[in-house]
Amino acid sequence: MHEPEIPHDWQGQIASRIATLGQLEEYIELTSGERAAFEGEPVLSLAVTPCYAKQLSHPALRGTMVPSEHEKEPGSGELADPLGEEEHRVTPHLIHTYPDKVLFLATTFCPVHCRYCTRSRMVGKPADSLSLFGQTFQYIEEHTEIRDVLISGGDPLALTDSVLDGILSRLRKIPHIRVVRIGSKVPAVLPMRITDELCAILRKHRVWLSLHFIHAAELTPETKAACRKLSDHGIGMVSQTVLLKGINDDAQTLTDLFYGLLEINVKPYYLLQCDPVHGSARFRTSVEKGIELIRSLHGSISGLAIPQYVIDAPGGGGKVPILGVEQIRREGEDIVITNYEGKEYRYPDPGS
Numbered sequence: 001m002h003e004p005e006i007p008h009d010w011q012g013q014i015a016s017r018i019a020t021l022g023q024l025e026e027y028i029e030l031t032s033g034e035r036a037a038f039e040g041e042p043v044l045s046l047a048v049t050p051c052y053a054k055q056l057s058h059p060a061l062r063g064t065m066v067p068s069e070h071e072k073e074p075g076s077g078e079l080a081d082p083l084g085e086e087e088h089r090v091t092p093h094l095i096h097t098y099p100d101k102v103l104f105l106a107t108t109f110c111p112v113h114c115r116y117c118t119r120s121r122m123v124g125k126p127a128d129s130l131s132l133f134g135q136t137f138q139y140i141e142e143h144t145e146i147r148d149v150l151i152s153g154g155d156p157l158a159l160t161d162s163v164l165d166g167i168l169s170r171l172r173k174i175p176h177i178r179v180v181r182i183g184s185k186v187p188a189v190l191p192m193r194i195t196d197e198l199c200a201i202l203r204k205h206r207v208w209l210s211l212h213f214i215h216a217a218e219l220t221p222e223t224k225a226a227c228r229k230l231s232d233h234g235i236g237m238v239s240q241t242v243l244l245k246g247i248n249d250d251a252q253t254l255t256d257l258f259y260g261l262l263e264i265n266v267k268p269y270y271l272l273q274c275d276p277v278h279g280s281a282r283f284r285t286s287v288e289k290g291i292e293l294i295r296s297l298h299g300s301i302s303g304l305a306i307p308q309y310v311i312d313a314p315g316g317g318g319k320v321p322i323l324g325v326e327q328i329r330r331e332g333e334d335i336v337i338t339n340y341e342g343k344e345y346r347y348p349d350p351g352s
């Protein structure tokens with residue numbers, strides 16, 4: 001196997017994404033089961049940037065990117081839209097679940113497709129045209145109770161500088177908006193996107209970045225340099241980590257990741273129980289396991305390195321912080337949790 005020659009700029013990397021079985025086999029050897037995953041229509045297509053594909057020999061990263069033949073079998077309790085976002089969709093691009101914050105889905109394009117993606121129903125699929133953002137800005141303007149806009153997708157940092165600057169400028173003209181965040185995995189999967197020009201735009205609009213990292217193996221010299229550059233430009237960064245079975249579900253792996261993030265000025269924010277999206281069974285740990293892990297970190301490592309463990313309540317109850325076993329109740333194959341409004345939600349969890 002020899003890796004193909006790929007342009008180093010970010011748009012060249014996107015244009016050369018690994019999207020087929022043949023391209024993937026230029027980087028790693030696949031098992032017959034993994035090859036079988038390419039037969040028929042996938043839930044989520046294959047997409048990996050060439051720079052991230054170079055690290056697929058690492059078992060953790062390989063596990064999150066390579067399709068599995070089991071993905072198409074819907075697991076018990078799994079949903080296409082596990083967070084009930086469609087029910088809270090108030091414009092074509094806006095999800096309003098919580099009172100004072102909204103989720104702005106600015107693009108369905110993402111440079112890589114994580115196999116456990118909570119938005120596999122829309123990621124990598126054709127989107128409505130950008131002109132429809134007008135309705136979204138109007139909704140945010142009219143709803144003066146909204147203070148915090150989280151722009152996500154897809155990955156908003158895959159938009160061009162001018163589109164991003166346009167969206168941010170428009171949001172910053174709305175007086176009641178106090179916080180603007182962007183959710184992104186770009187520093188891990190496309191670090192060359194973090195240019196001085198992009199940093200200047202993010203700084204101008206005082207954007208917080210909410211980054212997605214799952215393993216210390218993602219903290220390559222290029223990724224660390226990208227985060228340091230963002231930090232040098234004064235951009236606040238937090239990270240969200242999805243708890244993934246066999247990939248990062250042990251205390252040492254999480255500790256290495258969380259300290260690695262602090263060293264590049266990224267504050268671990270959430271450790272998320274994996275959403276029960278279609279095809280996610282192989283990634284989901286039990287909730288008891290998550291509780292045990294996060295408890296084991298408290299006291300043994302820097303408090304600054306510890307994120308909040310949360311379950312995003314299936315059906316749209318929002319994120320529920322889980323502090324201990326007292327807070328959960330087992331009913332058969334479900335865990336029952338209570339959200340901030342006192343309503344009960346069920347997370348499908350067959351146990352360990």
Ligand SMILES: *Cc1c(COP(=O)(O)O)cnc(C)c1O
Nearest residue numbers: 095096097098101102103150319
């Ligand atoms: C996660 C999320 C947010 C942001 O929640 P925080 O807990 O404030 O980070 C906002 N809206 C939706 C729909 C979300 O899923």
